[in-house]
Amino acid sequence: MSTVPHLRPSPITPTVDFERDGVQHGFLRLPYSRDDSAWGSVMIPICVIRNGNGPSALLTGGNHGDEYEGPLALYDLARTLDPRHVSGTVIIVPAMNYPAFRAGTRTSPIDKGNLNRSFPGRPDGTVTEKIADYFQRELLPRTDIALDFHSGGKTLDFVPFCAAHIRPDKVLEAKGFAAVEAFSAPWSMKMLEIDAVGMFDTAAEEMGKLFITTELGGGGTSRAETVRIARRGVLNVLRHAGIVAGAVEMQPTRWLDMPSGDCFSFAEDDGMIETMIDLGEPVEEGQVLARIHSIGRTGAAPQEIRARMSGLLAARHFPGLVKAGDCTAVVAVLVD
Ligand SMILES: [Zn+2]
Numbered sequence: 228m229s230t231v232p233h234l235r236p237s238p239i240t241p242t243v244d245f246e247r248d249g250v251q252h253g254f255l256r257l258p259y260s261r262d263d264s265a266w267g268s269v270m271i272p273i274c275v276i277r278n279g280n281g282p283s284a285l286l287t288g289g290n291h292g293d294e295y296e297g298p299l300a301l302y303d304l305a306r307t308l309d310p311r312h313v314s315g316t317v318i319i320v321p322a323m324n325y326p327a328f329r330a331g332t333r334t335s336p337i338d339k340g341n342l343n344r345s346f347p348g349r350p351d352g353t354v355t356e357k358i359a360d361y362f363q364r365e366l367l368p369r370t371d372i373a374l375d376f377h378s379g380g381k382t383l384d385f386v387p388f389c390a391a392h393i394r395p396d397k398v399l400e401a402k403g404f405a406a407v408e409a410f411s412a413p414w415s416m417k418m419l420e421i422d423a424v425g426m427f428d429t430a431a432e433e434m435g436k437l438f439i440t441t442e443l444g445g446g447g448t449s450r451a452e453t454v455r456i457a458r459r460g461v462l463n464v465l466r467h468a469g470i471v472a473g474a475v476e477m478q479p480t481r482w483l484d485m486p487s488g489d490c491f492s493f494a495e496d497d498g499m500i501e502t503m504i505d506l507g508e509p510v511e512e513g514q515v516l517a518r519i520h521s522i523g524r525t526g527a528a529p530q531e532i533r534a535r536m537s538g539l540l541a542a543r544h545f546p547g548l549v550k551a552g553d554c555t556a557v558v559a560v561l562v563d
Pocket of ligand 1: 290291294376377378379380
């Protein structure tokens with residue numbers, strides 16, 4: 228595939244052939260020499276399901292290692308999708324940052340790399356940078372539509388939504404929102420990123436790719452409802468893209484918008500967080516969303532986290548304890 232001349236080739240070797248018809252279960256083998264395995268490798272699971280020429284989808288989970296709806300839906304899809312129902316190619320990587328996924332952590336235990344802040348990556352960088360580089364230079368270029376599953380991980384919890392970004396190219400933006408609509412999560416989001424540099428999303432969009440993502444729950448676990456949403460959503464997106472036969476199973480969705488940085492609230496003190504409203508409930512500007520109680524002394528008044536805009540509570544800090552700088556709440560605006 229494409230290689231930038233001044234960069235060396237990726238050290239990752241796929242054990243699958245992206246041009247071969249049928250189902251292949253294999254690995255992206257990334258050499259990783261270490262104390263317990265001198266010539267060892269990181270083996271990132273990959274499945275390729277191809278049936279002739281046609282559009283190509285890249286389906287990914289485990290970009291962050293403590294988010295489970297995507298991996299649950301994608302290991303399942305890899306096991307069950309019949310290539311006779313496919314036209315084109317489906318590439319499934321259910322646990323992109325496999326070392327992080329194995330450890331149940333957001334970032335890699337090897338190099339502390341946050342894969343979703345490591346793009347475009349480096350072929351001669353850390354393990355996490357090598358994974359990003361492989362997606363950047365080998366997988367994204369062969370993709371027409373990318374769906375990257377996220378949830379809140381151990382520290383955030385979200386109302387379940389599928390999302391696409393506001394983009395300068397309005398044709399691609401409309402295609403993204405149509406794919407989000409097809410995913411049919413209970414909520415659909417016009418998403419604003421707090422920190423877009425280095426994201427897989429940004430890499431795909433700068434390459435002109437159709438890219439959608441999700442936030443389907445969180446807390447470092449999954450729920451029956453959010454896994455059902457993920458399973459239905461991924462099949463719907465493949466149907467919408469014309470890769471899997473059959474009609475999209477549309478479900479009602481309500482659109483949300485994140486119009487500015489005022490969506491986000493951050494803690495200014497350490498302490499114990501008391502959530503004052505629940506996910507999905509309406510919020511008025513100025514309303515107290517959460518209180519942070521000092522735990523180091525008695526008698527101190529709690530710090531109040533107030534909404535800086537009206538809307539509904541789309542995400543919240545999950546653990547009971549909070550640190551200064553943690554994102555405590557995200558308010559989104561209903562647009563229908
Ligand atoms: Zn994530």
